[in-house]
Amino acid sequence: MHRAKLTLLLVVLPLGGCTLPWQRTIDRLSMDAIAPATAASLTESTSRQSADAKNPIMLAQHEVPDAGRGMTVDLARPPELLTLPPGVDPENSPADDGLNLDELQSLALASNPAVAEMHARVEALRGRWVQAGLPFNPVAQYEAEEVGNEGAAGLHSIAIGQTIVTADKLRLRQGVIAAEIRRAEANLAADRLRIETDVATAFTAALVAQRRVELVEQLQRIAAESVESVNELLVAAEVSRAPLLQAQTELQQAELVVETAQTILVGTRRQLASVVGFAELPPERLVGDLDGELPEVPYADALDQLLTASPELADRAAAVDRAQQALRLAHAQVVPNVSGQVRVGYNTGTDDTFTGVQVSIPLLVNDRNQGNIRRARTEITAASLALQRTELDLANRLADTLQRYQTARIQTKRLTDQIIPTAEESLNLSRQAFEVGETGYLQLLTAQRTLFQTRLQVLDTIAEARQAAAQIEGYLLQGSLQQTQFQPALDWDLQN
Numbered sequence: 001m002h003r004a005k006l007t008l009l010l011v012v013l014p015l016g017g018c019t020l021p022w023q024r025t026i027d028r029l030s031m032d033a034i035a036p037a038t039a040a041s042l043t044e045s046t047s048r049q050s051a052d053a054k055n056p057i058m059l060a061q062h063e064v065p066d067a068g069r070g071m072t073v074d075l076a077r078p079p080e081l082l083t084l085p086p087g088v089d090p091e092n093s094p095a096d097d098g099l100n101l102d103e104l105q106s107l108a109l110a111s112n113p114a115v116a117e118m119h120a121r122v123e124a125l126r127g128r129w130v131q132a133g134l135p136f137n138p139v140a141q142y143e144a145e146e147v148g149n150e151g152a153a154g155l156h157s158i159a160i161g162q163t164i165v166t167a168d169k170l171r172l173r174q175g176v177i178a179a180e181i182r183r184a185e186a187n188l189a190a191d192r193l194r195i196e197t198d199v200a201t202a203f204t205a206a207l208v209a210q211r212r213v214e215l216v217e218q219l220q221r222i223a224a225e226s227v228e229s230v231n232e233l234l235v236a237a238e239v240s241r242a243p244l245l246q247a248q249t250e251l252q253q254a255e256l257v258v259e260t261a262q263t264i265l266v267g268t269r270r271q272l273a274s275v276v277g278f279a280e281l282p283p284e285r286l287v288g289d290l291d292g293e294l295p296e297v298p299y300a301d302a303l304d305q306l307l308t309a310s311p312e313l314a315d316r317a318a319a320v321d322r323a324q325q326a327l328r329l330a331h332a333q334v335v336p337n338v339s340g341q342v343r344v345g346y347n348t349g350t351d352d353t354f355t356g357v358q359v360s361i362p363l364l365v366n367d368r369n370q371g372n373i374r375r376a377r378t379e380i381t382a383a384s385l386a387l388q389r390t391e392l393d394l395a396n397r398l399a400d401t402l403q404r405y406q407t408a409r410i411q412t413k414r415l416t417d418q419i420i421p422t423a424e425e426s427l428n429l430s431r432q433a434f435e436v437g438e439t440g441y442l443q444l445l446t447a448q449r450t451l452f453q454t455r456l457q458v459l460d461t462i463a464e465a466r467q468a469a470a471q472i473e474g475y476l477l478q479g480s481l482q483q484t485q486f487q488p489a490l491d492w493d494l495q496n
C-alpha cells in the first residue's frame with residue numbers, strides 16, 4: 001500500500017564550542033613601598049590590555065611602569081571615571097547589529113556606581129597622603145609684660161616658634177597611607193573585573209536562552225507540520241487515530257517548551273540589564289559567538305597567572321606592606337620632636353633690646369611607644385598569614401571552577417562530535433523507515449525527541465563552559481552589585 005510522505009523539517013543549529021572575548025583590562029598595582037624621593041608619585045594606575053597567544057582564556061601578565069618614579073600628584077584633577085566609549089548608545093544601537101558583549105561591558109563600567117565609589121576612595125586617600133607629609137606651621141607670638149608698672153610701657157617682644165619633626169616621620173606617615181592607596185587601587189581593579197565577569201556570565205545566559213527559544217520554536221513548527229501530515233494519513237485511512245493523538249501531544253508539549261523558553265529569556269535579559277546598570281535592555285537581539293572552540297586550560301598555567309595578577313592578592317600584599325610601614329613609623333615615633341622658639345623684645349623702661357631662645361623636648365620616661373610597636377609586629381604576622389590564606393583560597397576556587405569548565409568542555413565536544421551526528425542519522429533512518437511503512441510513528445517521534453533533547457543539552461554545556469571560563473578570566477571575582485567591603489585601615493596613630 002502506498003504511504004503518503006511525512007515531511008519532517010530538521011533545523012541544524014551550530015552549537016559547537018565557543019571563542020570567548022578574552023583579554024580584559026585590569027589595573028596592575030605596584031607592590032613596592034614608596035621611597036622618599038618618589039613619595040609624590042601616587043597617580044592613577046594605567047590599565048593595559050595584552051593578549052596571551054598560548055592560552056586565550058587567561059589574561060597575559062601586564063607590564064606597568066613603576067607608579068612611584070618621577071610622577072606628581074595633581075590635587076586639582078578630579079577622579080577620571082570611566083566614560084561611555086564613542087558609538088555606544090543603549091537607546092540608539094542599530095537593530096541589525098544587535099547588542100554584543102564588548103558594548104555591554106563598556107556600558108556597565110560607565111554606569112556601575114562601584115567604580116565611581118572606589119575612584120572617590122582613592123582620591124580621598126591621595127588627599128590624606130599629601131596632608132600626612134606636611135610639616136607643622138611656624139607659630140608667631142607677641143607678648144607684652146609689666147605694662148603700666150611704675151608708669152612704664154613695659155616689655156614688648158615678638159617670638160617665632162617651630163616644631164621640628166624628627167626621624168623622618170613625615171615620610172613614614174606617607175608610607176602607611178601609600179600602602180592603603182595601593183589597596184584601594186587593587187580593590188578598584190577588582191571592582192572592574194567583577195563588573196566585566198558578571199556581565200559576561202549574564203550575557204552568556206541570555207544568549208543561550210535566546211538560542212534556546214530559536215531551537216524550540218523550530219521544534220514547534222516541526223510538530224505542527226507533523227500533525228497536519230499525520231492528519232492527512234488518517235484521512236487517507238493509512239494510519240489509525242493513535243499516531244494523530246501522539247502528534248497532537250507532541251505539539252502541545254512543544255508549545256509548553258516554547259513558553260517556558262521565552263519566560264527564561266525574559267528573565268535572563270532582565271538580569272543582564274541589572275548588571276549593566278539599566279532597568280531594561282533595548283529590544284535588540286544579542287549578538288555573540290557560540291560556535292568557536294573551547295581551548296584546553298592547564299591548571300598549572302591558570303594558577304600561576306592567577307597568583308601573579310589577582311587583585312585580591314595585590315590587596316593582601318599591600319596590607320602586609322602597610323603593616324611594615326606602620327612598624328617603621330612606630331619605631332620612629334620613639335624619637336621625640338623638638339620645639340624651638342626665638343624671641344626679640346624691647347624694654348621701654350631701660351630702652352634696651354633683648355633676645356631669647358627656648359628649646360623643649362619631651363622626656364621619654366613612661367611612654368616609649370612600646371604598645372604600638374608590639375601591635376605593628378603582630379599585624380605584620382596577621383597580614384602575612386592572610387596573604388597565604390588568600391593564595392590557598394584562590395587555588396581552591398580555581399580548582400572547582402576549572403573542573404566545571406573542563407567537564408562542560410568535554411561534554412560539549414562529545415555531544416557535538418559524536419552524539420548529535422548519531423542522533424541525526426538515527427532520525428533520518430527512522431523517517432525513511434516510516435515512509436515505507438517499516439516502523440510506526442512512535443519510533444519516529446522518539447528519534448526526533450532524542451535529537452532535540454541532545455541539542456538542548458549542548459546549549460546547557462556551552463553555557464556552563466563559557467560562564468566558568470569568564471570567571472577564570474576575571475580572576476574568580478564576581479558580585480559587582482554587592483556593597484564593597486574595602487575600608488582603609490588607618491586607625492593607627494599617625495601623629496608626628
